[in-house]
Amino acid sequence: MITIPINILLVDDEKDFVEMLSLRLTENKESVFSASNGKECLEIIEKNSIDVIILDLKMPGMDGIQTLKEIKARSPLIEVIMLTGHGTAETAVDGMKLGAFDYLLKPCDFDILMQKLDAARKRKEDQEERIRQAEAKLLLRRSGVI
Amino acid sequence: MEDSKLLIVDDEENFRNAIVRRLKKRGQAVIEADCAESALSIMANDSIDVVVSDIKMPGMDGLRFLKQIKSRYPACEVILITGHASATDGVSGIKEGAFDYLTKPIALDHLINKINHAREKINRKIAEEKDAIFKESIRQKMIATERLASLGTLSAGVAHEINNPLAIINEACGWMKTILASDKMKDIPRKNDLDKALSKIENSIVRVRNITHHLLQFSRKPDNIISDVNINQLINETIQFLNKEMTSKNIQILVKNKTNAIVIGSDPAQIRQVLLNVMTNAIHASYPDETIEICISNQNKGVYLDIKDKGEGIPPENLDKVFEPFFTTKAPGEGTGLGLFVIKGIIENLKGKISLTSQLGQGSQCSIFFPCLYQKE
Numbered sequence: 353m354i355t356i357p358i359n360i361l362l363v364d365d366e367k368d369f370v371e372m373l374s375l376r377l378t379e380n381k382e383s384v385f386s387a388s389n390g391k392e393c394l395e396i397i398e399k400n401s402i403d404v405i406i407l408d409l410k411m412p413g414m415d416g417i418q419t420l421k422e423i424k425a426r427s428p429l430i431e432v433i434m435l436t437g438h439g440t441a442e443t444a445v446d447g448m449k450l451g452a453f454d455y456l457l458k459p460c461d462f463d464i465l466m467q468k469l470d471a472a473r474k475r476k477e478d479q480e481e482r483i484r485q486a487e488a489k490l491l492l493r494r495s496g497v498i
Numbered sequence: 499m500e501d502s503k504l505l506i507v508d509d510e511e512n513f514r515n516a517i518v519r520r521l522k523k524r525g526q527a528v529i530e531a532d533c534a535e536s537a538l539s540i541m542a543n544d545s546i547d548v549v550v551s552d553i554k555m556p557g558m559d560g561l562r563f564l565k566q567i568k569s570r571y572p573a574c575e576v577i578l579i580t581g582h583a584s585a586t587d588g589v590s591g592i593k594e595g596a597f598d599y600l601t602k603p604i605a606l607d608h609l610i611n612k613i614n615h616a617r618e619k620i621n622r623k624i625a626e627e628k629d630a631i632f633k634e635s636i637r638q639k640m641i642a643t644e645r646l647a648s649l650g651t652l653s654a655g656v657a658h659e660i661n662n663p664l665a666i667i668n669e670a671c672g673w674m675k676t677i678l679a680s681d682k683m684k685d686i687p688r689k690n691d692l693d694k695a696l697s698k699i700e701n702s703i704v705r706v707r708n709i710t711h712h713l714l715q716f717s718r719k720p721d722n723i724i725s726d727v728n729i730n731q732l733i734n735e736t737i738q739f740l741n742k743e744m745t746s747k748n749i750q751i752l753v754k755n756k757t758n759a760i761v762i763g764s765d766p767a768q769i770r771q772v773l774l775n776v777m778t779n780a781i782h783a784s785y786p787d788e789t790i791e792i793c794i795s796n797q798n799k800g801v802y803l804d805i806k807d808k809g810e811g812i813p814p815e816n817l818d819k820v821f822e823p824f825f826t827t828k829a830p831g832e833g834t835g836l837g838l839f840v841i842k843g844i845i846e847n848l849k850g851k852i853s854l855t856s857q858l859g860q861g862s863q864c865s866i867f868f869p870c871l872y873q874k875e
Binding site: 372376462 | 658661662664665666667668669670672673676677680703707711
């Protein structure tokens with residue numbers, strides 16, 4: 353069975369964590385980009401096609417929630433899974449109200465992370481598929497077929 | 499100290515009788531003794547707050563008697579009486595701790611004045627001691643509260659600092675496991691040992707993670723977990739829980755239900771804590787063999803509870819203070835004064851209201867409103 357890798361962007365100021373998790377995800381045949389702050393994250397999504405962002409909530413400079421707002425303003429279809437090392441589940445829930453897909457507490461169980469990544473990618477693909485169909489209908493209507 | 503008595507000690511019977519008679523006329527409770535030795539045996543049995551003693555007495559004299567009193571009953575005040583020519587004895591008496599001295603012949607008003615002053619001093623000392631005990635108990639509570647708060651901050655900090663490196667260990671370990679599981683690594687030597695070591699690391703990470711996540715929970719204010727709350731059922735559970743307290747005072751709880759089983763959306767665990775506290779208060783306030791009434795009614799998309807006891811009630815000046823932290827009328831150590839303060843916090847967190855009305859001698863009524871916290875679709 354051929355699985356298409358998920359394009360994941362990992363955003364965390366803890367560089368060792370980013371390195372280890374990206375190596376692990378890559379070993380699991382996913383395609384991983386990484387950023388150590390919100391600004392880098394926004395630059396990467398401009399230039400690359402990203403499906404899911406794993407975003408740390410506590411970062412110096414632009415924090416997780418701010419970064420999330422920027423991501424959703426620029427590329428609303430990218431799904432975001434938030435990571436929190438703190439007991440700040442409230443912040444994570446606020447994040448979900450702002451459009452994040454889900455959140456996980458650090459350190460997270462890898463199987464659960466993979467499930468959430470798959471679910472997030474599926475939601476993005478479903479949404480993109482609906483958009484394609486809507487566009488196709490629109491084209492057909494314009495060309496007078498229907 | 500209201501029933502404490504005055505003790506007059508003098509070997510001269512006439513003088514003693516005259517003074518005692520006149521003091522009694524002025525409404526003083528007086529006991530008399532003809533020597534220091536019998537005075538001390540009276541003091542061993544009776545509650546004496548002020549001693550008026552002659553200095554010159556056969557056997558134990560007034561100054562030695564004073565020393566005995568001060569070592570056995572430090573709270574007792576002593577007024578010495580000296581002969582007209584021996585004021586120096588009086589002065590040395592004061593040095594030994596006497597309240598004052600009077601010189602014979604004695605003006606009764608003067609003596610009564612001195613006795614009153616001595617009693618004022620005693621009362622002042624008692625008030626100061628009470629105040630010191632009260633302040634100390636407050637200080638202890640503050641320390642406990644601060645300790646709890648800083649424990650929360652500390653554990654949250656520690657948990658956070660541990661979680662980040664733990665996450666790195668977790669991903670590094672997971673990465674190695676993935677590598678070892680790949681086809682290329684199938685035949686490497688001692689693969690089983692490596693797998694074993696990695697799964698030990700993995701299990702330990704789970705253990706540490708459970709600890710840090712618990713610490714974080716402890717330091718957080720509780721999240722409201724909103725679900726169906728059956729108020730009647732919760733009240734019945736609470737009554738069962740308080741059964742022992744109720745039977746020991748022979749108190750009945752009468753639940754008046756104006757509607758049938760009321761279900762609202764709120765946090766059952768927090769409501770249970772409120773009910774337990776408020777109903778315990780009602781039981782403590784009630785006189786034995788009385789009935790506590792609980793009225794439940796369903797209004798404004800929520801539930802109103804009125805808990806009525808027939809206890810002694812709360813004086814109006816205290817009614818405003820009952821929700822303040824550390825306010826209690828119980829003896830130090832018996833109540834923290836935090837019960838209603840915490841309860842009010844919980845109720846406000848659940849968007850509810852609590853109020854208290856009371857009439858002295860007739861009882862108190864605690865009214866609580868819990869709204870339904872389900873969002874209407």
